[in-house]
Amino acid sequence: MTRATAFWVQAPGQGMLRTAEIPEPGRDDVVIRTLHTGISRGTESLVFRGEVPVSERDRMRAPFQEGDFPGPVKYGYLNVGVVERGPSDVQGRTVYTLYPHQSEFVVPRSAVAPVPESVPARRAVLAGTVETAVNVLWDAAPLVGDRVAVIGAGMVGCAVARLAGGIPGAQVVVVDVDRDKAEVCERLGVAFAQPDDVPRDRDVVIDTSGSERGLQLALESAATEGEIVEASWFGDRSVRLELGGAFHSKRLTIRSSQVGMVSPRRRGTRSTADRLALALRLLDDPAFDALLTGRSSWRELPEVMAAIASGASPGLCHTIDWGDAA
Incomplete structure (x- = not known):
């Protein structure tokens, strides 16, 4: 079984890198090698500090979260990677996935959204924000x-x-x-x-x-x-x-206003997949690079997350590079 590296919040205020086991993909699955993840400063800081209310813990679960609040929990949803194995329509494509900070993972094909070729991979981590x-x-x-x-x-x-x-x-x-x-x-x-x-x-x-x-x-x-x-x-x-x-x-x-459901004004005509595809198309705009204000290696992720959650590291979107994590 393949192994990968993942970031976990062990307890409020305490993050660490852990080994993750990657299962063999099924027929309708894809294997993703992560290029970049982004830190959602607001939500991920609340998660890191253990401030998710008990009443909201079920609603606040990320699509591929492991563990439970306040921890240990593997949380995140701004992930851009390359399809290493999968159906021919996405094989080798750069894709966006609502997946936590992890170097490699397996998800259903339906869970990934192809990134337009005109959108740089690092900018594509903003897809969740633009959505x-x-x-x-x-x-x-x-x-x-x-x-x-x-x-x-x-x-x-x-x-x-x-x-x-x-x-x-x-x-x-x-x-x-x-x-x-x-x-x-x-x-x-x-x-x-x-x-x-x-x-x-x-x-x-x-x-x-x-x-x-x-x-x-x-x-x-x-x-x-x-x-x-x-x-x-x-x-x-x-x-x-x-x-x-x-x-x-x-x-x-x-x-x-909350992104968990499509706005009532468009719920009858747009799905969440439609909304995400629109966000990715809108990122064909170099002005959004102004939101990318910091980057670090995956090795520094525990320290970076702690600094962001404490307010010691200001900025907008801080990206994590996973290119050498294989």
């Missing part, structure tokens, strides 16, 4: 000429802003406390503002900040009868909002 952004925008449904505010310049917020910026006449501003994110927003072709300078009366406000203050700022930025789409996930943290003031007089609405 989330697609779902957020299907939920938010901005229109031509809308004034859009995205609160939080993380991976998802920046992806939402880039896609929303393609709507004719749309005025998109990303709001973040970190001045350094202004450079990223410039590369994405959208405006940047700090919280004190956020424009008001936005037709669409999307919060991706993962912070209590960010959501409050989203409420303050919305136009009358506006809808605030909450795309963050707070894990087991409580959030306190000030719902006095203009909240009722402006008839504001807060609604959640």
Whole structure:
């Protein structure tokens, strides 16, 4: 039996590399050799810190997760690799899979999505992020000429802003406390503002900040009868909002957006596979390289994950290179 290397969260705040046994593939399976994985800063940090609420542990399971929260657990879903063995239509192809950090693995053919040849393999790790952004925008449904505010310049917020910026006449501003994110927003072709300078009366406000203050700022930025789409996930943290003031007089609405199900606006006509294929096509855009802000060898993954989860390693998408892990 073939052996591979995988990353596990042994216990909250403790990660390690472990040996994984690779089974022989079945007739409808593919064998993938991983090229790159990406770290989803928000969700994977919550998992690493052991902050997945007991009530959400079943819903939060990744498609190929092993173990259970809070640990030991093998978790992750941003994986790009090459098909080493499989059906002729994908043999040798670069593919995206919702698989954890592991050097080699076997999954059903139906679980992989071919990466367009025009999309570099490392950029393709953003497919899950862009897929989330697609779902957020299907939920938010901005229109031509809308004034859009995205609160939080993380991976998802920046992806939402880039896609929303393609709507004719749309005025998109990303709001973040970190001045350094202004450079990223410039590369994405959208405006940047700090919280004190956020424009008001936005037709669409999307919060991706993962912070209590960010959501409050989203409420303050919305136009009358506006809808605030909450795309963050707070894990087991409580959030306190000030719902006095203009909240009722402006008839504001807060609604959640989550990638686990296709947005109701498209659920009758799009599958999750359709949504992922769209995200991969949208990544044929060099501007998304602005979201790739760090890279490390798989050997450093335990230390890298700990630094990201603690906030000691800032940035957007940190990728892990597995090319020499065979």
